[in-house]
Amino acid sequence: MKKDKSELWEKYWSGESSLEEENLLFGNPGDLPVAGPEKSFRKGIVALRGEKPKAIPKPYAGLPWQRLAAGVALLCTIAACWWGYESYREQQRKQAYLQVVAAMELIQEQLQRGSQELENVENLKYLNTGADWYEINNQHQR
Amino acid sequence: MKSFFESEIWPLKNKLYRFALLWLKDRDKAQDAVQETLTRGFVHARALEKMDNPKGWMMRTLKNESLMQIRREGRYEVLDEAQVVEMHGNLESADFSHEVKMVYRFLDLLPAKQREIFFLREVEGLMHQEIAGYMEISEAQVKVNLHRARKKLKTYLQNNEKGQI
Numbered sequence: 244m245k246k247d248k249s250e251l252w253e254k255y256w257s258g259e260s261s262l263e264e265e266n267l268l269f270g271n272p273g274d275l276p277v278a279g280p281e282k283s284f285r286k287g288i289v290a291l292r293g294e295k296p297k298a299i300p301k302p303y304a305g306l307p308w309q310r311l312a313a314g315v316a317l318l319c320t321i322a323a324c325w326w327g328y329e330s331y332r333e334q335q336r337k338q339a340y341l342q343v344v345a346a347m348e349l350i351q352e353q354l355q356r357g358s359q360e361l362e363n364v365e366n367l368k369y370l371n372t373g374a375d376w377y378e379i380n381n382q383h384q385r
Numbered sequence: 386m387k388s389f390f391e392s393e394i395w396p397l398k399n400k401l402y403r404f405a406l407l408w409l410k411d412r413d414k415a416q417d418a419v420q421e422t423l424t425r426g427f428v429h430a431r432a433l434e435k436m437d438n439p440k441g442w443m444m445r446t447l448k449n450e451s452l453m454q455i456r457r458e459g460r461y462e463v464l465d466e467a468q469v470v471e472m473h474g475n476l477e478s479a480d481f482s483h484e485v486k487m488v489y490r491f492l493d494l495l496p497a498k499q500r501e502i503f504f505l506r507e508v509e510g511l512m513h514q515e516i517a518g519y520m521e522i523s524e525a526q527v528k529v530n531l532h533r534a535r536k537k538l539k540t541y542l543q544n545n546e547k548g549q550i
Contacts, residue, residue: 256539258532262512269507280542284491287484291508296402296416301395302427 390430400509401447407504408451410479422447441519491541495534502527503534
């Protein structure tokens with residue numbers, strides 16, 4: 244084992260070692276005890292290989308769900324607004340129609356009343372005799 | 386089905402953290418730098434998916450983020466990489482074992498490229514081809530730089546043993 248170890252270091256220094264062999268050199272500290280100048284260096288590399296960050300939060304973890312939820316909420320809001328606006332407009336249209344109908348009815352009523360009044364005035368044109376006056380008067384009284 | 390970010394970028398977090406430690410020598414700061422880099426990776430996930438070397442982009446972004454942190458803290462205006470590391474070298478007060486400090490001290494002696502290549506090979510255990518991909522250089526350059534770094538390491542360790550360092 245000792246011979247293997249020094250052979251590995253020889254290969255390492257001459258730049259001929261493979262990645263697997265280097266992993267043997269710097270792998271588990273118990274696997275390959277080292278003495279001499281390489282000892283501290285090896286310990287340092289092994290310690291560095293074991294360095295890991297604390298829990299790093301994933302950037303915007305769960306973002307697809309948030310996006311989906313936000314998208315659905317936005318669509319619902321737009322749909323609700325649109326539906327509310329449309330029903331408001333429909334109501335306005337109905338109200339306007341009813342108001343126009345009422346106005347037309349009023350105009351019709353006024354026109355009718357006006358034409359009846361005119362009819363009476365028209366009759367006055369042909370009043371020539373006292374008898375006609377008497378007749379009209381009688382009609383009104385009836 | 387996992388997204389590109391979750392399958393390709395997120396698993397790099399431990400590697401990125403150790404790489405940030407190489408520059409910052411402080412666990413909390415390294416954690417912040419990694420978080421910032423991962424957030425950028427998340428924001429640019431679509432662009433990264435189309436890139437040939439998204440891992441290399443993440444490493445470069447992390448390195449830039451780490452150097453920016455050092456510059457911000459020290460209020461250094463224009464410094465190159467080597468100067469930043471040299472001025473930042475507050476290793477003695479850092480919470481690392483004696484052996485880890487020794488490795489960092491050695492790494493700080495190396496030129497930036499050698500330092501990164503050496504670190505990616507010895508600490509991250511990457512193949513030459515992977516290192517070449519991360520750093521966007523040729524495999525031959527990786528091998529040459531690694532060999533030079535190891536030669537320096539051998540001398541460094543011998544001097545260390547003799548008590549010259």
